[in-house]
Amino acid sequence: MVTHIDLKTVLRRTVCELFSNLVTRPTGAAVRGGIEQQLALVENPTLTVIDFSHVGLLDFSCADEIVAKLLLRHGAEADPGHEVYFLFRGISETHLDAIETVLARHRLALVTDDGSGCVRLVGDLDDRQRATWEAIFRLGCAVPDDIAGEAGIPAEDAGKVMEDLWRRRLVMRNAQGYVAVGATA
Amino acid sequence: MTTVVNVPKSLDDHRQVETLIEQVAGVPADAKLLVDARHTTFASPYGLTMLLTLAQTRLERPGFYPPLAEDTGSYWARSHFYKFAEELYDFHGRAHPSTRTGDSSVLLEVTPVGASEDVHAVVERIQEKSQQILTEELRLEPAATMRFTMALSEACQNIVEHAGRGGWVAVQRYRWQARLGGRKVVVMGVCDAGMGIRASLESSPARRITDSWDDRVALEEAVLNGISRHRDPGRGQGFRGIRSFLDKWDGKMGVRSGTARLISPMPEWNPLPDEPTLEEHLTPFPGTQLQIIIPERVA
Numbered sequence: 001m002v003t004h005i006d007l008k009t010v011l012r013r014t015v016c017e018l019f020s021n022l023v024t025r026p027t028g029a030a031v032r033g034g035i036e037q038q039l040a041l042v043e044n045p046t047l048t049v050i051d052f053s054h055v056g057l058l059d060f061s062c063a064d065e066i067v068a069k070l071l072l073r074h075g076a077e078a079d080p081g082h083e084v085y086f087l088f089r090g091i092s093e094t095h096l097d098a099i100e101t102v103l104a105r106h107r108l109a110l111v112t113d114d115g116s117g118c119v120r121l122v123g124d125l126d127d128r129q130r131a132t133w134e135a136i137f138r139l140g141c142a143v144p145d146d147i148a149g150e151a152g153i154p155a156e157d158a159g160k161v162m163e164d165l166w167r168r169r170l171v172m173r174n175a176q177g178y179v180a181v182g183a184t185a
Numbered sequence: 186m187t188t189v190v191n192v193p194k195s196l197d198d199h200r201q202v203e204t205l206i207e208q209v210a211g212v213p214a215d216a217k218l219l220v221d222a223r224h225t226t227f228a229s230p231y232g233l234t235m236l237l238t239l240a241q242t243r244l245e246r247p248g249f250y251p252p253l254a255e256d257t258g259s260y261w262a263r264s265h266f267y268k269f270a271e272e273l274y275d276f277h278g279r280a281h282p283s284t285r286t287g288d289s290s291v292l293l294e295v296t297p298v299g300a301s302e303d304v305h306a307v308v309e310r311i312q313e314k315s316q317q318i319l320t321e322e323l324r325l326e327p328a329a330t331m332r333f334t335m336a337l338s339e340a341c342q343n344i345v346e347h348a349g350r351g352g353w354v355a356v357q358r359y360r361w362q363a364r365l366g367g368r369k370v371v372v373m374g375v376c377d378a379g380m381g382i383r384a385s386l387e388s389s390p391a392r393r394i395t396d397s398w399d400d401r402v403a404l405e406e407a408v409l410n411g412i413s414r415h416r417d418p419g420r421g422q423g424f425r426g427i428r429s430f431l432d433k434w435d436g437k438m439g440v441r442s443g444t445a446r447l448i449s450p451m452p453e454w455n456p457l458p459d460e461p462t463l464e465e466h467l468t469p470f471p472g473t474q475l476q477i478i479i480p481e482r483v484a
Contacts, residue, residue, distance in 0.1 A: 021308050023338045024301040025346065057308060057331055059338045060426045064419035094331035101426065105419060 028065025
């Protein structure tokens, strides 16, 4: 199931009808609260598209409250009973400044989609994790043996990396194998 | 007894602001002050917001002589300085009204900051003007506009999150006549008379106070190391973000809190050649005061 959340709509509903910028920590916390209210109503597992397309400015405090805290609270460690995956859409270069800063601070990563099919992995990942994710994305759906061939790493290592990517909610897991977030939305 | 505080002819950078602070050193907060700006002909956003902050520190409402020079007074009126000064000072003599409506050099009039909503208002307002000034007059890339606004937002949020009372922000563009070969600059002043960085960090239960703990160490911790009173590891990114923006666009930031002052980044173009990166044992003054300068880009 795919859920689409437009952040400007959430901002206007939860904070103020007049605002179009995501600034200040209280604003970020309120917007995250609005997103989590919607998440509470969706099925498990779910892929949620967080859409920044209509947001003007995103500052560091808001990026931390919205992006970092959503990822921290909905990873496998913090929320083992739910599979909530996020795809971040409509991220501008200036949004990315703030987002990359908070991802580095918390050692997090996420997937962005520019809305026209360009999908990127952003944040704190080593070369092997990044290569594995990209191989899964290229293949559409993959098991460790596929990745061993595609990314040139031993199948056992590929399995561990894929499991780690799944725990970080950067790939989804189904009966056939692993699917990269962003490959299907 | 009333203590007269003479505002320097030019209330521009921290040296002139220090002379203002030094004049009130040791004067009890409930003693009467008379702030005399009659001979002042120029004040930067830092100077204007400091004048308001100075009044905030007083228990007894101070008196105020506005500038005699009409163009100075008119500019202070357009900057909305009087609008807020009248709430804090007893005016002696007539403040010049604004002789023009609007002013393209004022990016953001003196604006109070005390709550999250104020930061939103500042950000919405500055975006209207900053694009044209930053790109056409300072020749920065268009992307700099958003990053400039982010820096402004973070600077204002420090007041909301840490000061414990409201402060002021103002932003102006002007041309330095005698400095930097007449280049244009954007100057931002963000001042409060709140608890200051040292007391803010001391309020953290995790803070260990060492023998060397003082305003200087607290300032370095907050500005250079991103330490915050909150345990949340996501906190403390504001100053880092501002410094990163200023590094990229060759800007300068001075932060004063308590008895210390730190400059970071310190650009090569700094017009004050002997200015130290770090000063301590200054005259104590409540709160935290920031001055940010972004120069016109040259090829």
